[in-house]
Amino acid sequence: MPGRNVLHLGLVAVLAASPMVAGEPPPLAPGHRxxxxxxxHPGQDRTAGCTDGGCHRDVAKVFLSSEHDRRHVDPARLPCTACHGSHPVVGGHAASALACTNRADRPCLPCHEATRYRVGRRIAPPAVVDEPGASVHAAARQALGCSEATVSCFTCHGSHTILPPADPESPVNRFRVNRTCGSCxxxxxxxxAVSIHARGLERGDRVSPTCVSCHGSHGVLAATGLRAPTAAPKVVxxxxxxxxDPAVLRETLLPLEAVDTYEESLHGIAYRHGIHDVANCATCHGFHDVFPAADPRSPVNPANIRGLCLDCHERVTPEMIEAVRHPKGRPGLRGILERITVYFPIAGTSVNPLLVSGMGALVGFLSGIFGVGGGFLMTPLLIFIGIPAAVAAATDAAQITAGASSGAISHARLGNVDFKMGLAMVAGSWPGGWVGVQVVHALRAMGNFDFFLKVLYVLLLGFTGITMLVEGARTLRGRSPSAEPGPGRLGRAFERLPLxxxxxxxxxxxxxxxxMAAGFIVGILAALLGVGGGFILMPMMIYIIGIPTLVAVGTGLFQIVLTCAWVTLQQSLTNHTVDVLLAIALFAGSVxxxxxxxxxxxxxxxEQIRVLLAIIVLAVMGMLLYQLVTPPDLLIQFARSGGGHR
Amino acid sequence: MTARGPRALLVLLVLVVLTAGAATAQNGGERLQVDVRRVRVSLGFSGQKVFIFGHVPEGTRRVVTVIEAPGRGPVRLMEKGRVGPFWLGVRQYAVSGLPGLYLVELSCPGGNVLRECPEEDPLGAANRELAAVGVMVGPEAIVSRASVEVLQGGGGARDLERLLDGLWELESSLGLWGVDPNRIRLNDEGMYYFEARLPAHAPEGKYTITSWFLGLPAGPRSASSELFVRRWGLVAWLSRLAARHPWIYALITVGIALAAGWLAGAVFRRRTDH
Structure with missing residues (x-):
């Protein structure tokens, strides 16, 4: 063991220079009296004074397996006497006290401060320095002197068993360092120990913070100062x-924009501009006992947040809380999904495509059940999420084409499509659409197209909704036979027509x-209302023409596909208001x-289908009626440039 | 902080260079810079913050900056009024000469980031001073430039005043127009800086950014810069296709719609069959 021999030689060298060898009377060591x-000092032929003769062999064994021995530390610089002294020899805390009081003899600094050692041997950077302001621990030593109440290198790193921080047994290892600090x-x-950070460490999470992450290691400063990482100016x-840290955010479910959104809040704006007595992370979330916001113990839990704000503010309103709440989005996968946005080129704005697809799925579902295109629902929904009205109405036609074609194909497979009837309707709906466009132009010139549109919607939806609801409810209660409704009085009047x-x-x-007449009327209304017209066509087919409900659903979808494909072409050519990317996002859900x-x-x-459709139709009618009679938020508005299909 | 590292470094570098150059700046030292010259509107675009900064000339700490996007064609507006139980449009106008985006930012020497500017009517004070060089900023500037055509009803002076006030409110609610009297910050080295937010629906085109320095004995001085907002990549390609080749665009759209419907039908048919 060459290292050991060299160490022993070093011991001899040091001892040779000791006062005793120099001939001065040495004080007797308490343990060695x-x-x-x-x-x-057995003589020149002996290589060790502390371990020979059976003394301190166990300690020496531990010391010689420590990091210092592994790194081949020059033993002349680290003999036992460096820490324990020679005359007297001291042990326990007194040893560190010795190192503390006598800087020249301190065992750690000569190597850990000297650049030539650090560079050549990758020794840890300079440790504790003695300036009072360097750390709270150094300041305590200055103030209190060396005692058990003060901290030296040995307090945290151990003495004989010095291990590298990466070693799981090291007292400064990230999974043990909290206990080391906590011993004081x-x-x-x-x-x-009860915080979310501690829970992460218990799970073996390598990104969870320890005491050192926030307070630093050797230069621990008081949080009341300005320079400490935990001080108000630096804590954020x-x-x-x-x-x-992107690496941390990748590995965890932490909110992605916690810091960004804080900086954008009123508190954050002030903080960025040097006003540090505003709320920072620690003010609201706490520091040692940080809990997730969902935990009732967290100060930022919805149940506690008002009380938290009242600590600083005399008056707290929900608006004030909302103004500083951050991050606005949700953490984790849900949060990521919520933040996905796509810029839709024709709409000229960015929207979450998943939201758009979800709306498409909802409307597509209704389309599949009821045989309606769903435009009467989709257009208002698109406008609600910020798509311009003209683009919403035009793109809706493309969406209805996809959703209805998917439903029509399935219904065709089930034998529910009367192609002959559908084509007859299309022969009427296309010219009807042209007439409708002229009506739209005339109404626009007169102004208040929106108003007429809504009034027409309310009347039509109200009439069809109430009719279907009453009839369906009667059938469900058993007052009417469960059979198909069949043609009404108006339908029977058409029996005398030619062809x-x-x-x-x-x-x-x-x-x-x-x-053809039914298609013509639907074409006009579709052009006026900017929808496929299924919700109008369906009642007409069932109650006036007398088509069985399921065949009416399939045939209605078939007719809607052809009508809306034509309308999409016209909108693209005339108005350039069809957004293909928006349409694709809608298709993805609607089909x-x-x-x-x-x-x-x-x-x-x-009859169940009819009642459900009636309820939806009446709900939409109610919403439109409410819009007509309630004062708008802004009295000046853009006159609608889109609307009916041209 | 890590995510904005490169941008923060760039801004810091520019600030250092400008600060160093302050001593040697000629003709009063007024300058204006933007951290980006081109804003690319691509698929992931959801608005952008633009950092605007520069030097104020010696002797003043009052700055007004106007960010303006190119104008657009006439905008049709209507004013709603109550007729019986219903709210419907009672007047209609076509207004032209309006900017696509119009943001006026001011410094407020007596304010700070937490409080509103304590000055009374800071915009009015700025306009009184700017009148010396024939310039006006804020809603009054919009009014002076706008050309209003009455399409239906109204047309009186009060109607027009109400219209333009309402238009300002409408555009402000969209984030396209606005005045912030306490937005621009100044430091002790004579730098001014602030972040302007371009919304997702900011119009395309060449934006002009002009800073006016007020309170100088010789009258207001200005510095200006430009910013280009352009569509990019697939967004630009689709916009162009829709405008120049609408037939192709329309057929592609309808084709995709029918194919999507057929595909879903085919997939579900297999699932149903199994």
Missing amino acids: DLECRAC HERELEAF FTCAECHE VMSFPKSRLRISVLVP IGAQFGVLASRRLKG
């Missing part, structure tokens, strides 16, 4: 070391002019939703 001089700072450790930056044709799928023999809608429709009876 009974020893003769030659027990430790018991209350702080007790508070920390200290927290940001982790809470804004009678047979529609076997619908089990009808009527004039082709009837479905899938429509399939589920079709599956659901197979489990529902015709």
Whole structure:
């Protein structure tokens, strides 16, 4: 063991220079009082004074397996006497006290402060320095002298068993250092032990902070000062070391914009501009006992937050809390999904595509069940999330094409599409759409197109909704037979018209002019209202023409596909208001939703479908009526440039 | 902080260079810089913050900065009024000469970041001083430039005043127009700086940014810079296709719609069959 031999040589060298060798009378060491001089100074042929003769062999063994031995520390610089002295030899805390009081003999600094050692041998950077302001621990030593109440290198790093911080057994290892600090700072450790940070460390989380992460290691400063990482001017930056570190955020479910959103809050703006007595991270979240906001013990838990604000503010309103709440988004996967935005080029704004697809799925589902395009729902929803009205109405036509085609294909497979009837309707709806466009132009020139649009909606939706609800409810209660409603009085009046044709799928023999007229009316209304017209067509097909409900659903979808594909073309050519990316986001949801809608429709009876559709239609009507009679937020508004299909 | 490291470093570098140059600055030292010259509106664009900074000439700490996007065609507006139980448009106007974006930011020597500017009517005071060089900023500037055509009803002076006030409120609610009397910060080295937020629906085009330095014995002086907001990549390509080749664009859209519907039908058919 060459290292050991060298160490022993070093011991001899040091001892040779000691006062005793120089001939001065040495004081007797308390523990060594009974020893003769030659027990430790046996002569030149002896290489060790402390371990030979069976003394201190265990300690020497531990010391020689420590980091210092592994790194081949020059033993001449680190003999036992460096810490324990020679005459007297001291042990326990007294040894560190010796190191503390006598800087020249301090065992750590000569190596850990000397650059030539650090560079060549990768020794840890300079440790504790003696300036009173360097750390609270150094200041305490200056004030209190060396005692058990003060901290030296040995207090944290141990003495004989010095291990590198990466070693799990080292007292300064990240998973043990809190206990090391807590051996003196018991209350702080007790508070920390229940925190979210401690829970992370218990799980073996390598990014969870320890005492050292926030307070530093050797240069621990009082939080009341200005330079400490935990002081008010720096604490946000200290927290940001982790809470804004991309590597940490990748590995955890921490909120992604906690620091950003704080900086954008009123508190953060002030903080960034040097006003440090405003609320910072620690003010609201605490410091040692930090809990997640969902934890009732957290000061920022919704149940506690008002009380927290009242600590600084005399008056607290929900608006004040909302103004500084951060981050606005949710953490984790949900938060990431919420933050995804796409810039839609024709709409000229950015929206979350997942939100758009979700809306498409909802409307597609209804389309699949009820055989309506869903435009009467989708257009207001798109406007609500910030899509310009003209783009919403035009893109909706493309969306209806996709959703309705998906539903139409499924219904065709189930034998629910009367193609002959559908084509007859389209023959009427296309010219009807052209007439509708002219009506729209005329109404726009007169102004108040929006008002007329809504009034028309309210009347039509109210009429069809109430009719379907009453009829469906009667059937469900058993007051009417569960059979299909069949053509009404108006429908029977069409029996005398010419061009009678047979529609076997619908089990009808009527004039082709009837479905064409229905299509014509739907075309006009579709152009006026900017929707596929399914919610109007459906009642007409069921109650006036007398088509069985399920066939009406399939045929309605077929007709809507053709009408809306044509409208999409016209909107793109005339107004340039169809946003293909927005449409794709809508398709992604609506085509899938429509399939589920079709599956659901197979489990529902015709009268149940009619009642459900009636409820939805009446709800939309109620919403529009409310908009008509309540004062708008802004009296000056952009006159709607879009609207009906051109 | 880590995420904004490069940008913060750039800004810091520019600030250091400008601070160093302050001593040698000629003609009063007024300058204006923007941290980005081009804002690219791509698929991920959701608005952008632009850092604007520069030197104030010696002898003043009062700055007004105007960020203005190019104008757009006539805007049709209507004023709603109550008729019976309903609220409907009672007047209609076409207004032209309006900027697409118009943000006026002021420094407030007596204010700080927490409080509103204590000065009474800081915009009015700025306009009184700027009148010497024939310039006006804020809502009054919009009014002076706007050309209003009455389409239906109204047309009186009060109607027009109400219209333009309402228009300002409407555009402000969209984040496109606004006045902040206490936005610009100044430091002891004669630097002024602030962050302007361009919303996601900020219009394309060449923006002009002009800073006016007030309170100088020789009258207001100015410095200006430009900023280009342009669509980029797929966003630009689709916009162009929709405008120049609407037939192709329309057929692609309808084709995708039908294909999506057919695909979903086919997928679900397989699932149902199984």
